């Protein structure tokens with residue numbers, strides 16, 4: 001079975017606060033987005049890689065990829081809009097959606113997700129919450145402690161049947177909802193995506209400290 005991959009990469013990286021979008025910052029010997037894309041290029045079941053870029057993106061075209069499978073889609077206002085634009089030019093029954101900002105995903109986890117979630121419900125990579133969770137009040141005082149036993153952090157890739165995910169996003173759009181991951185759309189449509197446990201090293205590069213962590217992880221893994 002061949003699978004298209006949608007990589008939303010049209011964000012500006014506001015929380016990173018760099019002068020360029022965070023996906024173009026260097027991580028060891030390559031940009032973040034190159035690391036991310038290269039995690040998928042060598043997987044045998046990957047068909048096209050649809051990279052979703054801002055319409056004024058001035059960086060991607062300067063990068064070099066020695067593969068032919070990359071297709072470009074135009075980004076939208078929110079992540080969900082970008083993903084939907086990317087999905088429009090996918091053609092396979094199932095699709096993987098993976099944030100450009102997660103360059104450290106490992107291939108074994110992607111394979112596990114596909115093996116365990118090729119159903120109508122689909123699935124996502126996730127990690128169990130380890131910290132005790134506090135709910136804060138208006139003055140940042142603790143108002144409650146939340147049980148964490150059944151709580152997970154949603155990572156990407158997220159993996160769904162293409163048409164079901166498109167339908168789910170279109171329904172969410174009609175309701176005017178802004179969703180921060182793909183599973184949320186499926187949940188709203190009544191599906192119960194599977195939580196597939198992945199590595200907690202698959203961090204999303206969001207703030208400057210995450211870059212430090214990512215560089216340390218790459219060094220420790222001896223990948224480069």
Ligand code: CTP
Nearest residue numbers: 008009010011012013014015077078082100101
């Ligand atoms: N993304 C996108 N289109 C948008 C917003 C985000 O394709 N309109 C992408 C980002 O490029 C990123 C992924 O969605 O790869 C996850 O979003 P996030 O980590 O929030 O990135 P940014 O939106 O760029 O960061 P920030 O929220 O700090 O501005």
Ligand code: MG
Nearest residue numbers: 011012013079
């Ligand atoms: Mg964002």
